[in-house]
Amino acid sequence: MIKIKTTDRYNITALRSFMTNILSLVAGLVAISIIFLIAGVNPIFAISEIFTGSFGSFYGLKETITKAIPLILIGTGLTLAFRAKFWNIGAEGQLLMGAIFATWTGLTFGQSLPSYIIVPMMFTAGFTGGALWGIIPAILKIKYSINEVISTLMLNYICAEILTMLIVGPWKGKTRFGFPGTDNLPDQAILGLIPGSRIHYATLILAIICAIVLCVVVYKTRFGYEARVVGENPDAGKYAGIDFLKTSLILMTISGGLAGFAGVGEIAGIHKYLGYPAAISSGYGFTAIIVAWLAKLNPLYAIVSGIFFAGILVGGDAVQISLGLPAATVDIVNGTLLIFLIMGDYFLKHKITIQFSKK
Amino acid sequence: MKGISKSFHGIFANQNINLKIESGEILGLLGENGAGKTTLMNILYGLYQPDEGQIKVNDTPVRINNPVESINHGIGMVHQHFMLIQNHLVIENIALGYKDTPFFFPKNKIRQKVEAFSEKFGFQIDPDKKVWQLSAGEQQRIEIIKALLNGADLLILDEPTSVLTPREIKELISILRQMKAEGHMIIFISHKLDEIMEICDRVVVLQKGKIVGGTDTKNTDKKSLARMMIGRDVVFNINREILEKGKQILSVDRLNVVGDKGLLAVKNISFDLYQNEIFGIAGVSGNGQRELAEAITGIRPVFSGKVKINKKDITNKSPRHIYDMGVSHVPEERIRFGIAPGLFLYDNAILKQHHLKKFSKRYFLKYSRVKNHAKTIVKDFKVATHSINTQTGNLSGGNIQKLILGREISEKPQLLVASHPTYGLDVGATEFLRQHLLELRKQGSTVLLFSEDLEEIFELCDRVAVIFDGEFMAVLDSDDERLCDIGLMMAGSKRI
Numbered sequence: 001m002i003k004i005k006t007t008d009r010y011n012i013t014a015l016r017s018f019m020t021n022i023l024s025l026v027a028g029l030v031a032i033s034i035i036f037l038i039a040g041v042n043p044i045f046a047i048s049e050i051f052t053g054s055f056g057s058f059y060g061l062k063e064t065i066t067k068a069i070p071l072i073l074i075g076t077g078l079t080l081a082f083r084a085k086f087w088n089i090g091a092e093g094q095l096l097m098g099a100i101f102a103t104w105t106g107l108t109f110g111q112s113l114p115s116y117i118i119v120p121m122m123f124t125a126g127f128t129g130g131a132l133w134g135i136i137p138a139i140l141k142i143k144y145s146i147n148e149v150i151s152t153l154m155l156n157y158i159c160a161e162i163l164t165m166l167i168v169g170p171w172k173g174k175t176r177f178g179f180p181g182t183d184n185l186p187d188q189a190i191l192g193l194i195p196g197s198r199i200h201y202a203t204l205i206l207a208i209i210c211a212i213v214l215c216v217v218v219y220k221t222r223f224g225y226e227a228r229v230v231g232e233n234p235d236a237g238k239y240a241g242i243d244f245l246k247t248s249l250i251l252m253t254i255s256g257g258l259a260g261f262a263g264v265g266e267i268a269g270i271h272k273y274l275g276y277p278a279a280i281s282s283g284y285g286f287t288a289i290i291v292a293w294l295a296k297l298n299p300l301y302a303i304v305s306g307i308f309f310a311g312i313l314v315g316g317d318a319v320q321i322s323l324g325l326p327a328a329t330v331d332i333v334n335g336t337l338l339i340f341l342i343m344g345d346y347f348l349k350h351k352i353t354i355q356f357s358k359k
Numbered sequence: 360m361k362g363i364s365k366s367f368h369g370i371f372a373n374q375n376i377n378l379k380i381e382s383g384e385i386l387g388l389l390g391e392n393g394a395g396k397t398t399l400m401n402i403l404y405g406l407y408q409p410d411e412g413q414i415k416v417n418d419t420p421v422r423i424n425n426p427v428e429s430i431n432h433g434i435g436m437v438h439q440h441f442m443l444i445q446n447h448l449v450i451e452n453i454a455l456g457y458k459d460t461p462f463f464f465p466k467n468k469i470r471q472k473v474e475a476f477s478e479k480f481g482f483q484i485d486p487d488k489k490v491w492q493l494s495a496g497e498q499q500r501i502e503i504i505k506a507l508l509n510g511a512d513l514l515i516l517d518e519p520t521s522v523l524t525p526r527e528i529k530e531l532i533s534i535l536r537q538m539k540a541e542g543h544m545i546i547f548i549s550h551k552l553d554e555i556m557e558i559c560d561r562v563v564v565l566q567k568g569k570i571v572g573g574t575d576t577k578n579t580d581k582k583s584l585a586r587m588m589i590g591r592d593v594v595f596n597i598n599r600e601i602l603e604k605g606k607q608i609l610s611v612d613r614l615n616v617v618g619d620k621g622l623l624a625v626k627n628i629s630f631d632l633y634q635n636e637i638f639g640i641a642g643v644s645g646n647g648q649r650e651l652a653e654a655i656t657g658i659r660p661v662f663s664g665k666v667k668i669n670k671k672d673i674t675n676k677s678p679r680h681i682y683d684m685g686v687s688h689v690p691e692e693r694i695r696f697g698i699a700p701g702l703f704l705y706d707n708a709i710l711k712q713h714h715l716k717k718f719s720k721r722y723f724l725k726y727s728r729v730k731n732h733a734k735t736i737v738k739d740f741k742v743a744t745h746s747i748n749t750q751t752g753n754l755s756g757g758n759i760q761k762l763i764l765g766r767e768i769s770e771k772p773q774l775l776v777a778s779h780p781t782y783g784l785d786v787g788a789t790e791f792l793r794q795h796l797l798e799l800r801k802q803g804s805t806v807l808l809f810s811e812d813l814e815e816i817f818e819l820c821d822r823v824a825v826i827f828d829g830e831f832m833a834v835l836d837s838d839d840e841r842l843c844d845i846g847l848m849m850a851g852s853k854r855i
Contacts, residue, residue, distance in 0.1 A: 005408070220723050220724060220726070221722045221723050221724065222713060222714060222719050222722055222723070222724055223722065225706065225713050225724055226713075228699070228702055228706070229699045229702065229706075229710065232699030232700060232701045232702055233695075233698065233699040233700060235695050235696045236695075236696055236697060236698055236699050236710060237699075238658060238678070238696075239658060239678065239688070239690060239696040239697065239710075239711070240678070240679075240710045240711040240713075241657070241677055241678035241679030241680075241681075241682055241711060242679075243677070
């Protein structure tokens with residue numbers, strides 16, 4: 001008879017934690033291989049293609065970093081919100097609202113102002129836009145007990161529709177020949193790129209600074225403490241005299257604002273004009289949810305997990321082209337890896353012994 | 360049960376335990392918080408697997424892998440926290456766990472069964488009410504019916520009286536006696552000596568996971584049981600020094616507070632508290648105590664009336680503002696309000712105090728000070744934990760309570776509002792806590808003590824108020840002879 005026993009594990013070393021994650025990823029890749037086999041593709045070739053596509057070539061690496069920028073920004077913001085159990089599923093909308101605000105600022109003031117004034121102005125505007133879109137569900141939740149999952153999710157669609165309305169209507173550019181989209185931003189309002197790539201380095205630096213600052217905020221400050229208490233036990237938060245409205249407003253300002261930053265980066269660094277919502281963000285707001293979870297809600301780790309998932313996005317594009325796999329391949333890879341990482345977490349926290357005995 | 364051992368993170372919760380129970384017997388399982396009573400019973404009920412040892416039912420060795428198998432072996436358990444679905448009807452709850460629930464129209468059959476049981480044991484229970492409308496005692500009866508309907512010969516009751524009012528306890532005892540007469544076996548887990556002496560035939564004492572003694576209740580007395588339980592003598596009578604009243608600290612003036620159900624829960628209550636005084640509010644729980652405590656500490660809004668601390672109005676001020684005026688609060692539902700279970704012990708050691716200058720500077724927390732503070736509380740209040748870096752949710756209920764008490768008392772508050780502070784604590788911790796309350800009193804603080812435990816009220820309090828249905832039935836000095844009628848006052852049939 002085989003007896004399986006699980007006991008809780010208490011002393012978790014950093015090495016064990018790291019190895020568990022690596023093993024989970026390997027196990028996840030094995031599972032993905034099976035899917036590829038079913039699809040009739042050589043799995044070893046497909047997987048190596050994903051990773052060489054994203055990390056293996058100089059071009060791929062540049063693209064990976066480019067896509068990591070919004071993921072890191074949004075992901076770090078989400079770690080804070082999720083820690084307070086504020087389920088912000090609306091980063092996509094907050095990103096778009098940031099993009100709208102930044103575009104307006106850039107188009108309105110860009111011509112007459114130098115770069116070092118207009119760029120910070122656009123970032124400020126983008127942060128404000130994302131934050132405003134973020135605090136709406138916070139107010140709805142605290143004042144009227146409206147579930148934030150629903151409200152943040154729905155606000156995504158509202159924002160996307162507002163954006164579409166603007167670009168087909170009042171903001172439609174004269175240079176677009178009747179196609180939807182605003183005019184290009186003036187040159188002063190465009191972010192500098194690392195030569196030979198699409199990496200808008202100002203946003204990248206901003207993302208890393210935000211991750212470090214947020215890490216300090218979560219673990220060392222009173223606000224971070226209050227957010228964690230509220231997330232763990234709202235009743236205890238009330239008893240401890242924590243102001244829920246204030247806490248939620250601050251954290252959604254930060255979470256939404258960082259998504260807004262990501263929107264500015266995409267507009268001013270990559271697209272240079274406001275186009276259709278799906279063109280501005282390829283689901284960064286949703287992918288960042290997985291980024292935040294993989295980072296174990298630690299803002300610093302979100303840098304690593306952001307780059308990792310950006311790699312999968314880029315590598316997914318690569319296999320799409322070279323192997324003719326459907327676009328959903330990336331989502332399958334993402335989802336499978338996430339499931340295996342979560343399962344690995346269980347094995348990290350529990351010790352499993354298998355005993356063989358006769359009888 | 361033979362040679363049962365179980366360990367959690369390397370610490371034995373149960374070590375080599377042998378336990379036997381015969382039909383028609385009520386066995387008491389006595390022990391301090393964390394002595395391993397609940398663990399042992401969870402093993403018997405199949406919620407945990409023992410590391411070693413064997414369980415035999417009717418002399419046949421069995422392996423109980425889950426509660427369903429345990430029910431099939433005739434073992435039923437009533438947990439300390441009821442496992443009922445609040446929004447469903449009584450009969451729906453019973454049907455849920457019942458083996459023979461018919462697929463179609465289950466209610467009729469179950470209703471008959473419930474009525475038959477009610478009659479047999481003299482219950483009064485309305486099968487068509489929703490569970491949330493029932494009192495704790497009635498909910499417990501549903502759990503008992505559920506277990507019996509499933510054919511339980513052995514019924515495990517985990518601290519059944521901790522949620523009951525004194526009258527409900529009496530009713531429970533008579534139900535248990537009747538079950539015993541029918542040949543059922545009962546394991547009664549408790550740390551209240553009086554109940555064990557009253558109900559049980561035999562008692563087994565657990566201490567740190569081991570059995571340290573077992574005897575028939577008629578051959579023993581409370582004092583020796585208590586000694587067995589904590590391994591030393593307990594002072595049951597605390598000497599309260601005579602102290603002069605100091606200046607007025609709290610004044611409550613014609614206070615009205617609305618309860619959860621939208622009705623007035625506190626009606627026109629007025630009283631004053633002074634330095635060097637412990638003021639007890641006695642009463643059956645649910646008569647407005649919680650609402651009164653919450654209104655004073657700012658968690659619940661005041662409908663009308665005034666609350667003043669040191670002559671300053673604090674009516675409807677924020678909980679933090681009131682805390683900063685020197686009011687500490689040990690809430691009634693401690694696990695619910697008092698801690699954030701996923702945070703570290705040291706995080707929870709400063710809950711409510713984290714904004715004080717001691718622990719924070721502008722926007723930042725001073726974690727080295729916080730950790731030192733946590734260590735002091737753990738040491739002074741004997742919180743059993745292997746480190747202050749554990750998640751607070753891993754501690755046992757009694758230890759969480761010690762942590763909260765330590766946190767609230769260590770700040771030397773001017774006013775401590777303590778709701779049932781010793782509820783759920785073992786004898787040793789209770790004694791220790793009472794000494795602390797008296798120490799606070801001596802240092803010039805005042806304590807507002809809500810308690811159902813009359814012994815505690817009389818031991819500690821200078822003055823006693825009896826609350827019934829949101830009103831004070833009497834406010835008397837604790838040595839006033841008229842307090843011999845306190846039972847009548849608590850039941851609302853006498854007012855002075």
